[in-house]
Amino acid sequence: MSNCLTRRSFLAAAPAVLPGKSPTxxxxxxxxxxxxxPAVGLVVAVGTRFNYTDISGYYRIDGVPYxxxxxxxxxxxxxxxxxxxxxxxxxxxxxxxx
Numbered sequence: 001m002s003n004c005l006t007r008r009s010f011l012a013a014a015p016a017v018l019p020g021k022s023p024t025x026x027x028x029x030x031x032x033x034x035x036x037x038p039a040v041g042l043v044v045a046v047g048t049r050f051n052y053t054d055i056s057g058y059y060r061i062d063g064v065p066y067x068x069x070x071x072x073x074x075x076x077x078x079x080x081x082x083x084x085x086x087x088x089x090x091x092x093x094x095x096x097x098x
Contacts, residue, residue, distance in 0.1 A: 023090070024066070026064070027071070029044075029059060029096065031044065038057030039057045040053055040055055040057065042059075042080070043073070044071065071094060
């Protein structure tokens with residue numbers, strides 16, 4: 001009976017990935033200005049996926065495939081910061097200052 005429970009616990013803890021599909025993650029965080037104020041309306045990009053920072057400087061990018069990327073923080077056509085990240089878990093938080 002204990003083997004069955006252990007096996008079920010293991011299966012419940014495993015990430016849900018459909019056969020033939022690569023696992024994806026959510027990359028999120030808060031971007032602040034050097035003054036400590038939230039950086040509002042900036043583009044945060046990871047690979048081909050991106051989102052904008054909200055009024056509190058928060059961003060969330062869903063569906064990022066596992067792998068290595070340059071996370072870019074941009075304002076219009078200008079890249080303010082580029083940081084190398086490794087996405088290998090279902091959630092990755094990256095806070096930064098620009």
